[in-house]
Amino acid sequence: MKSLAELAAIRDKMKNKVVIREGSNETRVVVGMATCGIAAGARPVLSAFVEGVNEAGLAGSVTVTQTGCIGICQYEPVVEIYESGKEKVTYVKMTPEKAAEVIEKHLKGGKVIEEYTIK
Amino acid sequence: MIRAHVLICGGTGCTSSGSKTIQKSFEDALVANGLSEEVKIVQTGCFGLCALGPVVIVHPDGTFYSRVTAEDVEEIVKEHLLKGRVVERLVYNDTGDAAHVEPEHASLNDTAFYRSQKRVALRNCGVINPENIEEYIAMDGYAALGKVLTEMTPDQVIETILASGLRGRGGAGFPTGKKWELARNLVKDADQKYVACNADEGDPGAFMDRSVLEGDPHALIEAMAIAAYAIGANRGFVYVRAEYPIAVARLEIAINQAREYGLLGKNIFGTDFDFDMELRLGAGAFVCGEETALMTSIEGRRGEPRPRPPFPAVKGLFGKPTVLNNVETYANIPQIILKGADWFRSMGTEKSAGTKVFALGGNIKNTGLVEVPMGTTLRQIVEEIGGGIPGGKKFKAAQTGGPSGGCIPAEHLDIPIDYDNLLAIGSMMGSGGLIVMDEDSCMVDIAKFFLEFTVDESCGKCTPCRVGTQRLLEMLTKITEGKATLEDLDKMEELCHYIKRNALCGLGQTAPNPVLSTLRFFRDEYVAHIVDKKCPAGVCKSLLTYSIEKDKCFGCGMCAKQCPADAITKTDYVAPGKKLPAYEIDPNKCVKCGACVGTCKFKAIIKG
Numbered sequence: 193m194k195s196l197a198e199l200a201a202i203r204d205k206m207k208n209k210v211v212i213r214e215g216s217n218e219t220r221v222v223v224g225m226a227t228c229g230i231a232a233g234a235r236p237v238l239s240a241f242v243e244g245v246n247e248a249g250l251a252g253s254v255t256v257t258q259t260g261c262i263g264i265c266q267y268e269p270v271v272e273i274y275e276s277g278k279e280k281v282t283y284v285k286m287t288p289e290k291a292a293e294v295i296e297k298h299l300k301g302g303k304v305i306e307e308y309t310i311k
Numbered sequence: 312m313i314r315a316h317v318l319i320c321g322g323t324g325c326t327s328s329g330s331k332t333i334q335k336s337f338e339d340a341l342v343a344n345g346l347s348e349e350v351k352i353v354q355t356g357c358f359g360l361c362a363l364g365p366v367v368i369v370h371p372d373g374t375f376y377s378r379v380t381a382e383d384v385e386e387i388v389k390e391h392l393l394k395g396r397v398v399e400r401l402v403y404n405d406t407g408d409a410a411h412v413e414p415e416h417a418s419l420n421d422t423a424f425y426r427s428q429k430r431v432a433l434r435n436c437g438v439i440n441p442e443n444i445e446e447y448i449a450m451d452g453y454a455a456l457g458k459v460l461t462e463m464t465p466d467q468v469i470e471t472i473l474a475s476g477l478r479g480r481g482g483a484g485f486p487t488g489k490k491w492e493l494a495r496n497l498v499k500d501a502d503q504k505y506v507a508c509n510a511d512e513g514d515p516g517a518f519m520d521r522s523v524l525e526g527d528p529h530a531l532i533e534a535m536a537i538a539a540y541a542i543g544a545n546r547g548f549v550y551v552r553a554e555y556p557i558a559v560a561r562l563e564i565a566i567n568q569a570r571e572y573g574l575l576g577k578n579i580f581g582t583d584f585d586f587d588m589e590l591r592l593g594a595g596a597f598v599c600g601e602e603t604a605l606m607t608s609i610e611g612r613r614g615e616p617r618p619r620p621p622f623p624a625v626k627g628l629f630g631k632p633t634v635l636n637n638v639e640t641y642a643n644i645p646q647i648i649l650k651g652a653d654w655f656r657s658m659g660t661e662k663s664a665g666t667k668v669f670a671l672g673g674n675i676k677n678t679g680l681v682e683v684p685m686g687t688t689l690r691q692i693v694e695e696i697g698g699g700i701p702g703g704k705k706f707k708a709a710q711t712g713g714p715s716g717g718c719i720p721a722e723h724l725d726i727p728i729d730y731d732n733l734l735a736i737g738s739m740m741g742s743g744g745l746i747v748m749d750e751d752s753c754m755v756d757i758a759k760f761f762l763e764f765t766v767d768e769s770c771g772k773c774t775p776c777r778v779g780t781q782r783l784l785e786m787l788t789k790i791t792e793g794k795a796t797l798e799d800l801d802k803m804e805e806l807c808h809y810i811k812r813n814a815l816c817g818l819g820q821t822a823p824n825p826v827l828s829t830l831r832f833f834r835d836e837y838v839a840h841i842v843d844k845k846c847p848a849g850v851c852k853s854l855l856t857y858s859i860e861k862d863k864c865f866g867c868g869m870c871a872k873q874c875p876a877d878a879i880t881k882t883d884y885v886a887p888g889k890k891l892p893a894y895e896i897d898p899n900k901c902v903k904c905g906a907c908v909g910t911c912k913f914k915a916i917i918k919g
Contacts, residue, residue: 193453193457193572193573193574193579193580194573194578194580194581195580195581196457196461196580199448199453199454199457199580202445202448202449203448203449203451203454205445206445206446206448206449207449209313209446209449210438210439210446210449210450212313212315212316212370212371213316213318213370213371213373213438223395224395225393225394225395226394226395226396227394230393230394238314239312239314239349242312242313242314242349243312246312255371255372256314256371257315257371257372257395258394258395259395259396260394260395260396
């Protein structure tokens with residue numbers, strides 16, 4: 193170790209990989225992953241969120257996690273977004289492409305994409 | 312892309328309850344379910360809740376699974392990791408409401424065990440993989456060393472530690488900054504200085520240091536380098552007991568990784584500071600936890616203490632000025648450097664800043680490791696964090712400080728725990744072993760237990776300890792056999808004070824503490840053994856008798872079948888209303904094992 197910068201580089205590289213364990217995140221993205229969800233294609237959606245959140249540098253404040261059946265199987269894949277102090281937003285019939293859009297507009301921009309939410 | 316981490320405890324406690332097998336099962340199950348690219352398995356250090364091991368935590372949700380078996384793994388993978396459904400039956404639940412746990416409350420931080428804890432020394436234990444230096448760096452590891460080397464002078468480092476109020480966590484509570492200051496300044500022209508770490512944790516029931524070594528070994532390495540910089544040393548020694556194989560292995564891995572990354576060796580952080588360290592394994596003598604004996608042992612000689620002064624700060628290892636601190640003390644150092652002395656002072660009490668780790672054991676529900684701010688009351692530790700005493704029994708006393716400490720009775724449950732308060736009531740902080748005893752414990756027997764330990768472990772160099780502790784044990788044995796007189800009690804007390812005043816090292820000077828403190832708070836129990844020839848708790852076998860109340864006996868003969876000494880036989884007496892003749896116990900044959908009591912459905916066997 194020759195300099196503080198070298199140490200900081202390792203820390204920044206590793207931070208994203210362990211931040212998942214800190215659990216102090218303000219925003220939770222919950223993907224429905226019951227049989228119905230998986231059958232409707234929830235897995236690529238989950239992957240898209242995990243990767244997208246990391247790429248967007250949001251891993252420190254956004255937790256991507258999964259849950260069981262939410263009860264609206266015909267709308268799967270379903271994704272719920274919980275933000276502290278705000279009402280829960282439920283996105284339905286999600287795809288990896290829509291996920292990328294949600295990350296960009298909602299998680300980064302703070303704007304709910306109404307057309308993807310449950311009507 | 313990894314979306315979830317499965318943390319599996321690899322501490323000694325969980326390893327012995329099978330966490331290695333579970334880790335293997337997880338690896339297999341992840342592959343079988345096609346999840347190995349998405350879920351990462353991390354072996355961590357101790358989470359603290361050893362009683363519930365093996366412990367598994369699933370992140371990002373933080374779900375806390377306890378007592379996991381290899382058979383449960385498939386279900387966790389299929390349900391939780393694949394479908395996102397928490398396996399409720401395995402979630403640790405301290406509310407007593409076993410029916411349902413909301414997934415968002417399944418996390419460890421929501422339990423009473425963790426809620427009032429404050430983790431400083433243990434902050435990375437159970438969070439990072441101790442065998443991966445980069446995970447430590449991710450948690451701001453080695454940033455304190457970098458700061459010290461590039462921004463601070465050695466004197467500033469010492470000032471910070473002094474200002475933090477950190478005191479030695481090995482038990483005696485000497486101010487750490489003062490120790491460093493002395494080692495820096497007392498011998499001006501020393502050609503060589505050393506830093507050393509006391510990881511020879513020997514108190515029965517104590518495992519704080521082991522958990523830090525196993526769970527966060529780099530914290531120790533970083534802190535020792537900081538200490539070396541502060542006093543002007545360039546070599547370090549860790550004296551760790553060979554009975555801690557996992558700790559030794561992880562520490563070796565950590566030292567090698569630190570060398571690879573240039574965090575040990577020459578010109579660390581591009582400065583002219585060089586530092587390297589090595590391990591020395593102790594062969595298991597308790598006395599080697601005493602600082603002068605420890606250093607003698609590192610030098611390769613028989614581990615015996617020597618008189619002080621000279622103190623290690625003047626003449627330590629190989630005759631050179633040395634700083635010797637305990638593992639937990641070191642574990643606090645990087646945090647103090649990074650967050651400042653005021654932050655550290657904001658925790659704890661005025662004279663005892665910061666937190667203390669305790670190893671909870673004995674008659675308590677949540678056996679394990681806890682870290683609380685100094686000044687937390689014993690009641691909070693026992694009742695809230697420890698979950699109270701199993702079986703609805705009453706709290707009798709807590710033993711702190713192991714063989715050097717004493718007992719705290721129920722009347723002092725609300726005393727804020729810090730160095731000075733414990734000394735004032737005749738106990739001591741010690742390294743942090745905290746053994747809880749319920750109403751079924753005999754205090755004379757406890758004192759005898761610790762004396763047996765010190766008699767075994769006395770190195771024999773000085774007479775007060777070698778002969779004195781032996782005589783003390785004989786007197787205690789006489790009391791537990793009901794052969795002592797009240798005069799013996801006075802003699803015993805006098806001998807205690809004599810040993811304290813005259814023994815060479817800390818082992819002997821503190822050996823009588825268990826006797827003195829039990830005499831102080833439980834004198835009536837000693838008197839009961841001597842005058843009434845009774846052991847009120849029913850522990851001391853010589854004073855116990857077992858008998859059968861014949862009118863309650865149905866004559867089933869279960870007790871006789873169970874008796875290993877054939878001491879129970881049938882009589883001619885048939886109790887009114889019963890059909891079979893009653894049994895009786897021959898006191899001359901009875902070995903007082905108590906096996907019969909449990910077999911009797913009619914509670915006819917009386918212990919008295």
